Amino acid sequence: MHSIDPYNERFAPDRDADRYYREKVRAVVGIVLDAWEGDSPAVVLSGSLALGEGRVVRADDGIGPASDIDLYLVTTEERHAAGLDLLPRVRAALRRSPGCRGLTVDLGVTSPARLAAAPVSIANRTLAEYGRVLAGDADVLDCMRSLKGQPIPPTDGLLLLQNRTVEALVPVPLFTESSMHDAFWYLHAKTVRDIGLSAAVVAGRFAPRLSDRAELVRATWEGSDLGAVVSDFPALYERAVRDEAGGATASPGANAKSGARDETALRRAWQDLGATLFAVARWEYRAVDPRANGAPTSWVSVGNSPFRRRVKSWLPYATGEPGVFLRALTGGFPGTPMQGAYAAASCLMASVGAAWGDMSGNTDAMLEGARATCPFRAGSRAPEAAWWEMRNAICDYWNETVLGGSRTIEKGSPR
Structure with a gap:
């Protein structure tokens, strides 16, 4: 055995x-x-x-x-x-x-x-x-x-x-x-990652092998303004910390006794990136009225959930190593087989623009961002149809599972 x-x-x-x-x-x-x-x-x-x-x-x-x-x-x-x-x-x-x-x-x-x-x-x-x-x-x-x-x-x-x-x-x-394991991971972070994966597949750039990782990241983002912006995150964060400290020189995580200052600086840096932190800032959910088999039937907002407190507890770690918080959202770590796909999802998030409240609008923006940043593979048969099939399937998932009929993301077709 x-x-x-x-x-x-x-x-x-x-x-x-x-x-x-x-x-x-x-x-x-x-x-x-x-x-x-x-x-x-x-x-x-x-x-x-x-x-x-x-x-x-x-x-x-x-x-x-x-x-x-x-x-x-x-x-x-x-x-x-x-x-x-x-x-x-x-x-x-x-x-x-x-x-x-x-x-x-x-x-x-x-x-x-x-x-x-x-x-x-x-x-x-x-x-x-x-x-x-x-x-x-x-x-x-x-x-x-x-x-x-x-x-x-x-x-x-x-x-x-x-x-x-x-x-x-x-x-x-x-x-x-446990509330820390509810809709944030299943209905937001994984959704973002999957959109990034799907975009990488449509672009013909998905290759979950370590030997391909560096080439995948380079080929996908070389010469891209998005790639340059994401790579500049440490500098953006240090500048935000310095501004919050009144011009004093500071480095990520240096003011450990001032969690609020670190949090404000981190958010400012993310806003400068045009990234999304709305899931932490305002969108937190937990399952209610579970069926007997454990599948949640509806979701409610939780203002001060244990998950939110745990997220805040990450800030010293996140600020100590810029980019860790993004990897927490998208699931990627350096040196792992799917890091290239996670990098694509990370850059995709950065391309969306800050979205602090409207989940459906943010999702649609991510889809459009994927379409703009991942061109269709050369010679792909009916690439537009493939894209819209992917987009509408995501819309179906989001409408039925996340929004529950309270709001609808409209489907589309090739222009």
Whole structure:
């Protein structure tokens, strides 16, 4: 039986976060296998943790999760249907575990034959190249080797928006017991990232391999005013801190006893960038009236939620290293396989302009920003149609899931 090596697994960019997820993933895998009936499946880790990009939320009361635990349970074709029937039991076991509070665990059941027949997509190619077998047959992903290095179709995107798994399974719905893990991550930060990913795919520039990362960033933003502005963020921040301090020389994070001054300076720098911090400043949500399966049915604004307090607690860290806060929003860290795509999303955010209240308007602006900053790939068939398909799918998601009928983002068609 293959199992997690506690010394070799890297789920997150820093040691504390890696230790946190190492313990959580080990606990989740144990619960899943204990709740399974019959021959145990191979447990494959996908998503950000498999890429070593796990994020955490740091606060005075400790560390909390900010990344999903995405698991595929790979069983035989004969056991596939029975495995699907077992998912409610597995989910119930996870819910009962105190160690899983606040986590989001997405589960899918599949088989080697289904994996081998998977189409080329962002999700499936990333799984083929970076998926980790935590328990069971260590060679279970070999059947996906034909996907490695294959170009992503230009119409692919909306990775998380449409919850595209390796096949069209019904995953275990997300569940959460902590306000810091609610709509900000799922309905804003991931949406921004997915729009950036989609734009990179349409432009033919998505390549989640470390060897391609530097070239991807250079080719995407070289000579771009956006790239120059984003790279100037440290200077913009230092100037804002100096102005807030009345002209005194200061560096990011230097006035640690004046959190309000640092926060004001940080916001000024972001406004100079034309970036968006509205999710922290004014748009915070938590789930209310949850269905029995844990899927939220509506969202309400929370003026002083625990999540907001945690966000404010990040400011000394964010101001100590300019750009960390942006990476917290878009999920990217230096040296990780998808850093190029995150850089595209970051620059995309910077291109939007400050939006402090109207979520729908901000989303539409991001879409238009993606269209303006990521030209269509040369020779792409019907690129305009591909763009509008992507845009309207995002509009559908935003209208139905986020706005809930209170406001509608209008769809469009090629001009």
